[in-house]
Amino acid sequence: MDALKQELKKNIIEQLNLEDFTVEDILDDDPLFGDGLGLDSIDALELIVLLDKDYGIKLTDPIEGKIVFKSIEVLANYITENRTK
Template sequence: MDKLMSDLKSQIIAQLNLQDTKPEDIGDDQPLFVEGLGLDSIDALELIVLLQQHYKIKLSNAEEGPKVFKTVRTMAEYITAHQAQNA
């Protein structure tokens, strides 16, 4: 899980072009939207693309979004659960 969260932080920084942000600046349980990293709805779309590109996961239910993209940890948990389901 730690490795996955570390990878995710780097991928989020690259995908969203978060200049001056390093992976260690993003807390595992830090909110990604509004407060915390301050991401917005366009970033949410970028994160959906990130999941598809890097983990082949298609977020089919939009209502899952706020829960999945709450923090880096919730994203990692979602990816892990999805991979276990498809193993």
């Protein structure tokens, strides 16, 4: 699980060009959107692709995404339960 969280942090920083952040800067419970990392709706679409490409999870509803992308903790749990690759 910890490895997955680390991997997620690394990939999110890379995919979303968060060049001023390091893996250590993102805490497992930090909100990814809004006040936390400051991600927005376009980032959500980017993350949907990341889920599909890396873990074989297809989200089609951006609203569903909002729940799943609450924090690294929530996202890692969701991936563990739903991943197909």
